[in-house]
């Protein structure tokens with residue numbers, strides 16, 4: 001199949017690196033500034049270099065605020081039974097169809113660990129997508145990690161609030177934890193190693209374990225021990241729980257406002 005990616009920055013580039021090696025698609029990218037692309041990927045800098053080429057899949061990987069101006073120009077480059085895959089945050093299927101008419105549209109919300117094949121992607125396909133088009137889109141998101149199929153766009157917005165934005169939450173938690181280690185007397189480098197390796201290892205363990213998270217937490221907490229002392233502070237008045245509820249719900253409300 002032929003795939004055109006419009007825009008190849010942080011996220012487009014992350015997807016491209018994996019897609020170039022894990023799919024058989026002929027991939028073309030368009031990006032105004034020169035980008036380093038994996039071997040076999042065709043690189044163009046402007047739409048007129050496409051001449052009359054048409055593509056089975058067009059991936060929108062530009063910033064949402066550019067879509068209105070850029071996407072209509074690509075309509076003639078979509079094959080008759082082609083499919084649009086948009087990774088643009090908060091840009092609804094209805095807004096895309098307003099620009100290019102009724103089409104098979106898949107919205108994907110990937111997250112940054114896609115770069116290392118450990119991403120989590122939410123995927124919503126509109127009713128115009130065939131089973132084959134959905135399978136093709138899922139194969140692309142599976143190539144960069146785990147795929148969650150959303151039944152509605154609202155569910156996609158909720159996946160965004162939990163997972164799409166998740167790396168941001170994870171990095172901020174790690175930053176605070178590292179700061180606390182530095183205050184306890186460790187160098188910034190040692191603090192980073194201690195925290196990131198503890199977080200990474202604990203989450204790897206949780207992923208491979210059948211135990212629920214609460215049991216895992218209890219299994220490392222002895223009565224009156226040091227973990228219990230730390231957790232007493234962390235869990236006091238359920239502040240952390242409330243903070244997370246409001247973090248995720250604020251992100252969801254923002255996604256709703258962007259629709």
Ligand SMILES: NC(=O)c1ccc[n+]([C@@H]2O[C@H](COP(=O)([O-])OP(=O)(O)OC[C@H]3O[C@@H](n4cnc5c(N)ncnc54)[C@H](OP(=O)(O)O)[C@@H]3O)[C@@H](O)[C@H]2O)c1
Pocket residue numbers: 006007008009010011012013030031032033034060061062063064066070087088089090109110111112164
């Ligand atoms: N970053 C994330 O974690 C993340 C997560 C989920 C979804 N997304 C979505 O992914 C999309 C891209 O985000 P990003 O973070 O990758 O942004 P980015 O790094 O700024 O990449 C956007 C790319 O689009 C290129 N571009 C600008 N105008 C163009 C045009 N007319 N035609 C073709 N390419 C053009 C830019 O090239 P120049 O640099 O040459 O201008 C840039 O390389 C957004 O819609 C965002 O909502 C991002």
